Amino acid sequence: MRHRLPALVAALWWGSLTTIGFLVVPLLFAYLPSPSIAGNMAARLFAAQTWVAVACCLVLLLVSRPRNAVAQYPWAQAAMLFILGGLLLALLNQYGVAPRIVARQDLRLWHSVGTVMYALQWGCALVVLWHTLRQEAALPQCEGGSVSA
Template sequence: MRALADYLFVFALTLWVGALWVVGYLVAPTLFAVIEDRALAGEVAGRLFASVGWMGLACGAYLLLHMAFRQGWEAFRNWVFWLIVLMLVAGLAILFGIQPLMAQLKAQAWPREVMDSALREPFATWHGVSSVLYLLQSLAGLLLLRAPRRVLG
């Protein structure tokens, strides 16, 4: 059973970090390069980012639980634990704070596109904050790729 839990740790970590990088730095830019309607490209990218966010919450929760059960209180002394917490906090901020705020700005701009409205600047600001948090998550994920050796021994 421990081998399965350890395998799932590596799988969850790989899935989360891989999804962050593939969607954020490959799929989303490709959408904007291929789809001429920027609003449509943004809508599709937003849904993909939301999916990655939900998956990240599930993966991050498993990673923390695995560490807590495997290491007990020692998990709190492990930098891997706190890096996962950092990634989860960033993901929660994006998923439950920034994305709903950006959706609200889009709704307020309707029937115009938000980037063609007076709400362009606040939308761009929140998009920038979201991008910085996403980059922070992505870079933290790269550091976590060393985690299996530190956690699993």
Template sequence: MGLVVVPMLFMYLPTPQTAGQMAAKLFSAQTYLALGFMVIWLWAAVSAFFRNHLGPHIFHQPLFWCVLASGLCSLVLEFIVAPQILLRENLAFWHLLGSGLYLAQGFGVFWALYEEARRFKR
């Protein structure tokens, strides 16, 4: 979402400050939505493993760790990177770190969806 919407905000809103504030709100909403889906997916995955008497084996699944890492990226973005960007100190570094974490989170989500789709086809 951010890769398409944020550049449009900067094109169509009157000032960069307004666009930046709106982008921050969109990223925050996306973070909470992603965390909600992550919790639901992890709960369903762990429940399925315990129902099938495989319990601890879920911790050997790369997909489990990928989803967890994507959620961690979301938390770091929301509670560490975003406040630093608002302080406007060392802005280039925090934007670069935030972009990297955003891409890592997106990659993790797409990989998880790909793996789930592959598993569903079997």
């Protein structure tokens, strides 16, 4: 089960980014009575998403190498830059961009910057998920077709 944890965590990270950013927030703006109410709720959801991203990245960093080993797993070597990049993007978006949007400071610019950073984080999460799934496919199969423990 431990070898599946990176793929599950990466799927949670990517799936939560996808759900919040591409489904829930657009629905808020489509169905809530005013853009102000939708914007306030979207800000709360994006803040919660930041903590999901931070938790997922920290778990991925913690399970990136075997116990008492110096070398990382192959999936982690390939994905490390994207884990750290996604973590940095999430934190920069939350603490660098979001306060400027809330303060209504040059909204067009900061909304664009935040959107690009969110999309880049989504891409980082997708690359990490891809590498963890490649690791899953490389595991030995037992005769019944299920992955051996």
